[in-house]
Amino acid sequence: MLVETMLGYLGLGLMLGLAGIGSAYGTTIAANAAEGALKKNKEKSSQYMILASMPATQGLYGFVAFFMLRSKLIAETGEGGLLLFGLGVGAGLVFLLSAIRQGMVCANGISGIGAGHDVLANTMIYAALPEFYAILALIGSLML
Secondary structure (H helix, E strand, O other), X not given: OOHHHHHHXXXXXXXXXXHHHHHHHHHHHHHHHHHHHHHHOHHHHHHHHHHHHHHHHHHHHHHHHHHXXXXXXXXXXXXXXXXXXXXXXXXXXXXXXXXXXXXXXXXXXXXXXXXOOOOHHHHHHHHHHHHHHHHHHHHHHHOO
């Protein structure tokens, strides 16, 4: 197997893996806040669930990009391997970091809701900011 081919597969794998790891961390950060907030205000559990699930989208973006880009690699010649490696690492890091940071934003919103403040809409707007960069990474990777 050519080095370029291996790097292409590695890039695709990293994109998918980093996106999944980021979503797992992000949703866990927000879910931990939701568990604490449930002890204070159980009636708002649906709002907690909405915010805690927001970082999961980056994992979906990683899967979509992986699925759409895997056909771009020509295994016999390695053509596209280096490009997919760079693209996979770059997009994967954006997915990873945006999901973690989005989870932190959502956790703060959950804490505010649990304390009795009406901040669901504002938190969703703030959480959309790191999401925007994940969407840009997805669109940029699919424009290949």
